[in-house]
Amino acid sequence: MNGELRDAAREYLIRYGGDRFEQLFTRAIGSRVFDDTGREILDFTSGQMCATLGHNHPAIVRAIQAAGEQALHLFSGMVPEVVAQLARTLAEDWLPAPLRKSLLVNTGSESNEAALRLAKLYTGGYEVLAIGGSWHGVTGGAASVSFASDRRGYGPPVPGVHVIPEPNVYRPPIPAPTGAQAAMACLEMGLRQFDMQTRGAPAAIIVEPVISAGGVIVPPRCFMQGLREAADERGMLLIFDEAQTAFGRIGETFGAIYHGVVPDIMTLSKTLGGGVPLAATVTSERIEERAHAAGFSFYTSHVSDPLPARVGLAVLHTIRSEQLIERARCQGAYLREQLLELQRRHEAIGDVRGAGLLLGVELVKDRHTRTPDHELGALTTARCFELGLSMNIRRRPERGAVWRIAPPLTVSTEEIDRAVAMLDQALTESVQALAQRAR
Ligand SMILES: Cc1ncc(COP(=O)(O)O)c(C=O)c1O
Structure with a gap:
């Protein structure tokens, strides 16, 4: 059934640009979405930046x-x-x-x-x-x-x-x-x-x-x-x-x-x-x-x-x-702190910026020249998705390679920790893969 519907999506839908996933999606709740294999993915883009209350809030x-x-x-x-x-x-x-x-x-x-x-x-x-x-x-x-x-x-x-x-x-x-x-x-x-x-x-x-x-x-x-x-x-x-x-x-x-x-x-x-x-x-x-x-x-x-x-x-x-504005401020500060901690350990993170729970992390080839690393951006985003985290990469050549991270305002600290661990792993593995490729 999964295969048939995936074929139908390929056969009958006009492709409308952006990054589209191979699998189809069935369900969404809170900060999580589920694909047609039943796999759970943390949604750190709040859908298309809309689901601030989390998906399907009662x-x-x-x-x-x-x-x-x-x-x-x-x-x-x-x-x-x-x-x-x-x-x-x-x-x-x-x-x-x-x-x-x-x-x-x-x-x-x-x-x-x-x-x-x-x-x-x-x-x-x-x-x-x-x-x-x-x-x-x-x-x-x-x-x-x-x-x-x-x-x-x-x-x-x-x-x-x-x-x-x-x-x-x-x-x-x-x-x-x-x-x-x-x-x-x-x-x-x-x-x-x-x-x-x-x-x-x-x-x-x-x-x-x-x-x-x-x-x-x-x-x-x-x-x-x-x-x-x-x-x-x-x-x-x-x-x-x-x-x-x-x-x-x-x-x-x-x-x-x-x-x-x-x-x-x-x-x-x-x-x-x-x-x-x-x-x-x-x-x-x-x-x-x-x-x-x-x-x-x-x-x-x-x-x-x-x-x-x-x-x-x-x-x-x-x-x-639910005091979500205050929540965005405090969960945003926590997430930013975790991202800054990642920056301390990963040379490829040139900049962490944003406000509240709308954050950007810019990936660079070297912090001094600030040359955007589009390849690393694409690799890490794909690897995050494999690990179970959906977030967005902005990668127009003239504007840098920027992860855009914007979870629902209801996101829990545990979900943030899980997402940051996946970002960490994806970044470590992608940097290694690129280094191996270059050898
Ligand atoms: C700042 C901003 N304005 C307008 C739009 C367009 O909104 P819609 O896609 O609902 O037409 C977007 C969509 O991403 C946006 O980010």
């Missing part, structure tokens, strides 16, 4: 059951009660002022499309500044402002997009004495280029509070504050894409709080639905009012759907009741 399962008894889907103009509840909960219990108004959609890409459309309508402009190495999604507008995804072969992107080099303080595009100075040099360079090239129609600056797919790059606070000033000076709206950073993953409610900078628009996705497709674009009353007056529309089949909204409410409630 609160989510109950919410889905309740939706089945009430309403799964409605005409998009019929706002379900649970959607009003979720928008109120976000505004009153979570969002930093003046963000208060939500549009509830399904995916991160969609939430960013909506954010860009809002900014364009509000400002009357169309030019967007984005950050090198970022990932905002695969749909037209979102893909146009993404640089960690594949851009080649799909025709012209949306016009008017400009890039600020990523503020990577470990491997700075523009070297400087300190990380903060290197980041600010990137900002200055990007703004100078933009000011030279602008057609006089600026609309938005879009940024991830932690540039995750680009190699788990945490921009220094001064860089994010600089973006706020740059947006204000140019009459642009500042958009924070908080797909991965919202609701506890980085040990704070939002990246906006972490950096002490409030954007004009925030997009929320992966961590809002806890594994169910739910996303939101949120903004202030003032911006919503003006966009509405200008005819803003983002009318989709699943806008304001009741099933994901009910799940979103359960996710938010559980994050508070």
Whole structure:
């Protein structure tokens, strides 16, 4: 049976990129997933960075059951009660002022499309500044402002997009004495280029509070504050894409709080639905009012759907009741300490970075030159999977070989210890294998 279904997957599915495993998967619970041979694997990517409560948390399962008894889907103009509840909960219990108004959609890409459309309508402009190495999604507008995804072969992107080099303080595009100075040099360079090239129609600056797919790059606070000033000076709206950073993953409610900078628009996705497709674009009353007056529309089949909204409410409630933000902070500190301990023993670990439970470990050929070791990255990731640990390797040639480690916020200390032991073993064996190969 396993073989037959694996054949069916090969025969009938379009291959959609990324790393795909040979086996199929059957079940997921907490920090564990199970493949079609019954093998248990520790999931240190929380699915696709969504399952912050762990897989199949009972609160989510109950919410889905309740939706089945009430309403799964409605005409998009019929706002379900649970959607009003979720928008109120976000505004009153979570969002930093003046963000208060939500549009509830399904995916991160969609939430960013909506954010860009809002900014364009509000400002009357169309030019967007984005950050090198970022990932905002695969749909037209979102893909146009993404640089960690594949851009080649799909025709012209949306016009008017400009890039600020990523503020990577470990491997700075523009070297400087300190990380903060290197980041600010990137900002200055990007703004100078933009000011030279602008057609006089600026609309938005879009940024991830932690540039995750680009190699788990945490921009220094001064860089994010600089973006706020740059947006204000140019009459642009500042958009924070908080797909991965919202609701506890980085040990704070939002990246906006972490950096002490409030954007004009925030997009929320992966961590809002806890594994169910739910996303939101949120903004202030003032911006919503003006966009509405200008005819803003983002009318989709699943806008304001009741099933994901009910799940979103359960996710938010559980994050508070299980104190998962505090947990991300303390388990994140513990995991980071274990990774730093690995770094002390493994010359190949050049850098350990990140925030809360969103951590990056960069592998290098030599700590002095910081040359990325892509081969070692691929080998260790594959070996970890054989040993029973799933985590992600970011390996774009221009951006280093970075393990991205982001277990559910519910991860136990024992699970962290087990994962670190597998990383240790995989790294030791892979370094030996590469040395033997070189002989
Ligand atoms: C920061 C960020 N924004 C947006 C997206 C796109 O979200 P989705 O895949 O749900 O469209 C992703 C997906 O990885 C992401 O990491």
